[in-house]
Amino acid sequence: MEELLQVGAGQSYAGGARQRITIPAGTYKMSLYAKTSGSLSAAQMTVTDAAGNARTLNIPASSGFTRRELANIPLSAGTATVTIRAASGNGYLTVDQLALVRTDGSTPTGQRYEAETAPAVCLGTIDTNHSGFTGTGFCNSDAAVGAYAQFTVNAAQAGTATLGVRFANAQSGGTARPANLVVNGTTVGTVSFESTGAWNTWSTKSLTASLNAGSNTVRLEPTTADGLPNLDHLDVGPTAG
Numbered sequence: 001m002e003e004l005l006q007v008g009a010g011q012s013y014a015g016g017a018r019q020r021i022t023i024p025a026g027t028y029k030m031s032l033y034a035k036t037s038g039s040l041s042a043a044q045m046t047v048t049d050a051a052g053n054a055r056t057l058n059i060p061a062s063s064g065f066t067r068r069e070l071a072n073i074p075l076s077a078g079t080a081t082v083t084i085r086a087a088s089g090n091g092y093l094t095v096d097q098l099a100l101v102r103t104d105g106s107t108p109t110g111q112r113y114e115a116e117t118a119p120a121v122c123l124g125t126i127d128t129n130h131s132g133f134t135g136t137g138f139c140n141s142d143a144a145v146g147a148y149a150q151f152t153v154n155a156a157q158a159g160t161a162t163l164g165v166r167f168a169n170a171q172s173g174g175t176a177r178p179a180n181l182v183v184n185g186t187t188v189g190t191v192s193f194e195s196t197g198a199w200n201t202w203s204t205k206s207l208t209a210s211l212n213a214g215s216n217t218v219r220l221e222p223t224t225a226d227g228l229p230n231l232d233h234l235d236v237g238p239t240a241g
């Protein structure tokens with residue numbers, strides 16, 4: 001099914017359409033298919049970033065759909081506004097397949113935060129006596145309800161992210177070490193942290209959490225006096241939606 005946007009212009013810049021989107025900083029290409037009719041002479045597509053920098057693609061008259069594009073547009077993070085305007089005369093601009101695409105390649109990948117690396121906080125000790133950890137150690141939290149391990153994570157944009165918590169739990173009797181997941185000071189879930197069977201057997205719990213753009217704190221707080229399992233690191237995927 002095809003969706004076309006038609007912008008009419010009975011007078012100078014009479015017609016227009018505008019859309020706002022939240023984007024990470026990067027280099028972008030904007031493109032569209034456009035055709036014009038009547039005495040409409042020209043039209044424009046403009047993108048303006050959160051810092052107010054604008055780039056304009058001129059759309060000349062064409063009776064059939066013609067692809068127009070403007071590449072290498074540096075845009076800062078935040079709200080970008082894409083505006084389409086039809087310029088002068090009596091006529092119509094019809095556009096299709098409007099796109100603003102990031103072209104500087106870096107599909108955002110996950111970021112790893114080690115429990116032993118500041119600004120992470122471990123209320124307990126950073127230990128190395130059980131093999132298989134990444135980085136230079138792991139957090140062995142105090143055996144108390146008030147203990148915690150906290151990570152400071154950065155998100156390019158607000159949205160839901162997948163969190164991977166790597167842990168080991170060899171509590172005798174195969175007992176779980178449950179914890180609250182606290183994001184930016186709010187408890188948003190619980191994590192069971194079942195037994196992994198041995199202190200050098202590590203497992204990763206996959207969780208989801210809603211993050212703000214920029215800096216966030218992700219804290220695991222034990223809910224029993226056994227404390228947390230040993231915590232190795234937190235992997236944070238890109239935020240979406």
Ligand code: GCU
Pocket residue numbers: 127130140141143171199226227228229230
């Ligand atoms: C053992 C183990 C520690 C672990 C602790 C616990 O002492 O060596 O790595 O943190 O048990 O029960 O939490």
